[in-house]
Amino acid sequence: DAEVALVGRSNVGKSTLMRELTGHTFDTGQRPGVTRSPNHYDWASEDFVITDLPGFGFMEGVPEDVREQTKTDIVRYIEENAEKILVGVLVVDGKAAIDIIDRHSGPDEVPYDVEMFHFLRDVGIPTVVAVNKMDKVDDRDERLNELCERLGLPTPWQQWRNTVAPITAKRGSIEPMNEAIRHHLHEQGRDD
Ligand code: GDP
Numbered sequence: 001d002a003e004v005a006l007v008g009r010s011n012v013g014k015s016t017l018m019r020e021l022t023g024h025t026f027d028t029g030q031r032p033g034v035t036r037s038p039n040h041y042d043w044a045s046e047d048f049v050i051t052d053l054p055g056f057g058f059m060e061g062v063p064e065d066v067r068e069q070t071k072t073d074i075v076r077y078i079e080e081n082a083e084k085i086l087v088g089v090l091v092v093d094g095k096a097a098i099d100i101i102d103r104h105s106g107p108d109e110v111p112y113d114v115e116m117f118h119f120l121r122d123v124g125i126p127t128v129v130a131v132n133k134m135d136k137v138d139d140r141d142e143r144l145n146e147l148c149e150r151l152g153l154p155t156p157w158q159q160w161r162n163t164v165a166p167i168t169a170k171r172g173s174i175e176p177m178n179e180a181i182r183h184h185l186h187e188q189g190r191d192d
Pocket residue numbers: 008009010011012013014015016017027028029030055132133134135136167168169170171
């Protein structure tokens with residue numbers, strides 16, 4: 001089945017977003033590191049399957065090697081299913097993403113969000129960055145431009161509306177992301 005795959009660090013609001021997209025209830029605020037395998041759900045209004053990949057990032061009480069394994073599993077799943085994954089959605093926390101990215105940038109370190117963004121594109125999966133929790137962001141344009149810079153996209157962010165989608169999942173305000181996803185499905189002739 002054609003699918004849309006969601007990836008993102010723990011606590012970015014992936015469960016909240018999944019609830020909006022599928023109508024199912026999810027265990028939000030779940031202890032990070034608990035969901036280890038990909039979960040598939042029907043997208044309520046579309047003829048696609050949404051795959052929720054495990055949240056990645058700091059997980060309290062979860063050993064480093066388990067964290068690394070989670071990441072390896074995500075990458076392997078995407079590689080093995082790249083043919084049927086029509087769109088990748090990288091969910092980030094609009095309020096925290098820049099700080100987290102900068103904290104994890106270094107000579108030997110590529111931040112997870114940046115790594116995933118490039119990885120998805122490298123395996124040929126059009127990717128939408130769903131910038132969540134925009135209700136907590138007051139310098140919206142500035143913040144989205146900074147995110148573009150970190151991801152290697154020229155500013156201003158407004159030229160990337162098919163890639164950068166500011167949303168507030170908690171309030172069900174996710175239309176920019178749906179639009180961007182539909183755009184990529186349409187480009188692949190899969191929006192019937
Ligand atoms: P997950 O770990 O990525 O699945 O994240 P959750 O969906 O469990 O959400 C983590 C926390 O972020 C919860 O407290 C949510 O209520 C909160 N959250 C999710 N979406 C939003 C949003 O759009 N705005 C705000 N302010 N908080 C949100």
